[in-house]
Amino acid sequence: MSKKLLNLLLVVVMLAVLVPTALAAPPAQEEGQDYIVVADDWLSKLADKYLGNPYAYPAITHYTNQKHAEDDSYAKITDSNLIEVGWKIYIPSAAEAKAYLEAPTVKTVATGEDTIKIGGVGPLSAPGSVVGGIAMKFAMELAVKDINEAGGVLGKPVELIFADTEGLPERGAAIAERLITENKVVAITGEYHSAVGLAELEVCHEYGIPCLFSETWSDKITESGYPEVFRIAPASSMTSRAVVDWLAKVGVKRVQLIAETTDFGIGMAETQKKLLEGMGVEVLDTIFIEMGTEDFTAILTRIQAIDPPPDVVSAEAVTGETSYNLEQQMAELGIAPTEKTIGIANQVAVQPEFWESVPNGNYFVFTHVGLPPTLFNETTNKVADAYRAEFDTEPPSYALEAYDSLWILADAIERAGTTEPKALINALEDTDIVLAQGRYWFKYTSKNPLPTDGSVPAYMWHQWPDPAVLVLQYFEPNQPGMEAAVVWPEVYQTHGTPYIVPGTKP
């Protein structure tokens, strides 16, 4: 036997033993499977194990939730970072995962071939704020129905193509590109998460397609200064300002801020710190937390050790389900709200889900963007009625904004007489229309540029200047959000006081 032949034999022997084992389980499974969660599981690891890609975890979330809709033995995943032991989830096949991850859009309204196509974007899956996305999609569909019943635009029906951005910037950018290049939308509107909006606006700018953001608060959205970018939600600094003005009125001296490490959270914390310090209020170290954190014991223990306790602990710059976790633990540990310390919650405290997750949440203060019910007009009431019928709760501001955003675009297209992007942008700048949230207009436009002396913040570019930003406070457990006391601004105060001390009634 030659040396070469023996070498070959050796290789064959080793491969015969090793290779079948190494290839026994392919990285991406060919068939989907049910899976029962154990304590040490996390979705990206399961995606890595069964789909060969840790970033494919949104597909597990999506298909599990889809199964849940038909069979409640499957879990409903509202936050991909939070899965419970014993949950039955569905891990899709590699082909299913691929189909989902590459699918750009979900068509929700198909009204025929010759339509005016408008792209809607928002989160319908975790890690995005699913509650927000569902509300926005519902409101946009309602608006399309109303617009088409009123004769459509330029004699054609409007078609909404709504896509799930999942709260992921890279997905938002990919979706925006596909909406523009493949679906041929004339404009994009919606979006809930600032980080996703910032990714999307770059695509809109690249293609010159107008982008009307209805619920992204980061100052950076309109600070971009892009001609294509408009916003009807308040800039983060506008809401920060409301709380800071209120805190000044209440007379606080020392404030502890907690913020999430996102564009929104960092931006809000920085702005509030600057404004508060400008008013002589001491801001203790801002604590930054990751979205999805469940256990805040470590940071809350640090705050608990502060002596004397701060006048305010604010979780305003933490969003979604994460904010609920934080606020409940703040309350449970007796950090805030207390007689000595004001507790500020994120704006999602207005939702009924707040009380499910934060049963100890009485006396939390939170902001609310949007008109109080006393100032609802006919359109607001119409949208609110439809929203209540669907969700059995009051419409949040982002639902009203989403509804209005479709009408603002329809109005601009009609006035422009064309869907040509530059003409449409020009018409948007001239917007003057009363809708569910009041009169919309844009103060700083190409026709009225921002002053160059810096006297007006850059985020006011193509920014609706008049969103109503209220400061509210609960004073009874399980109180509906819109029945909480409006404590600021004074003009909207419902109980004649800027603050209700915990343990008392207004």
Added chain:
Amino acid sequence: MNRLWIILLAFALLLAACGGEPGGTAPPATEPPSASVLPTPTPIPIIPTSTPLPPPPTPTPLPTNTPAPEGAEATPAPAVTDIMVEIPAGPFTMGTDSGEPNEAPAHEVDLPAFMIDKFEVTNADFATFVEATGYETYAEKQGITNWRAAYTEGKDSHPVVYVTFDDAVAYCTWVGKRLPTEAEWEKAARGPEGFLFPWGNEWDPSKANVRESGLRGTVAVGSYPPNGYGLCDMAGNVWEWVDSPYEAYPGSDYQDPKYSPDLRGLRGGGWFDDEAQVRATNRNAGDPTTTTHDDIGFRCAR
């Protein structure tokens, strides 16, 4: 030419790692397990290759008991692998202060002597059990992926997977044993030296079937060197059920929201796990009735 034969010999020795039981003579069922029946662990030879590959599965079946003659006893001794190691009585340190919060605090636990299987229960042994009793696993009853799907040709000596805690208890009961408690399992896994891994305290992914091995599946039990007690695969290959609820250790102020008296522990990490999961102190847990995965198995104790 001589060098090549040395390589072949080294490769053959590697196959016999973890004591060299595969291919050995089956001990009689009545023979008391003791250290003396365990072959001396064979040192791992150095394979002359620049890309070390993990040891392969053993090519031969594990020894089994000699079945008792028919009619000799009312309940014949199960003809399955029955190699156990005695873990001596005495205290050991359970948990660690430098791992995950649920592993703390490190605390002393004093246990009486007990016996524990040297190997994870294999497909062949589980098949014997099923054949003898007609047992149907939870996964089979549910019509979902079950142990038979994973028991493909050549996997007699691979650990059985897709078994729930309840399935594992059924098997152990049939062979006159039980599942180890979490403390027993950890004491056995840490070896007489109290190591974090079978081989010591430093992570070495070449010494167990783990994610970094890249095999993406089980290997035959006993494919890797044993720990100081002579136990194989106490790190990696499959997670192993233990008969203890998932609760905080005494003296711990950490409250894992997942703690529950209704869950049962899983230990040792599996073929897709990393250092943190494979460490002897790591704690995982699952629903005892419904959890069946392709990397969950068990071994019995007595």
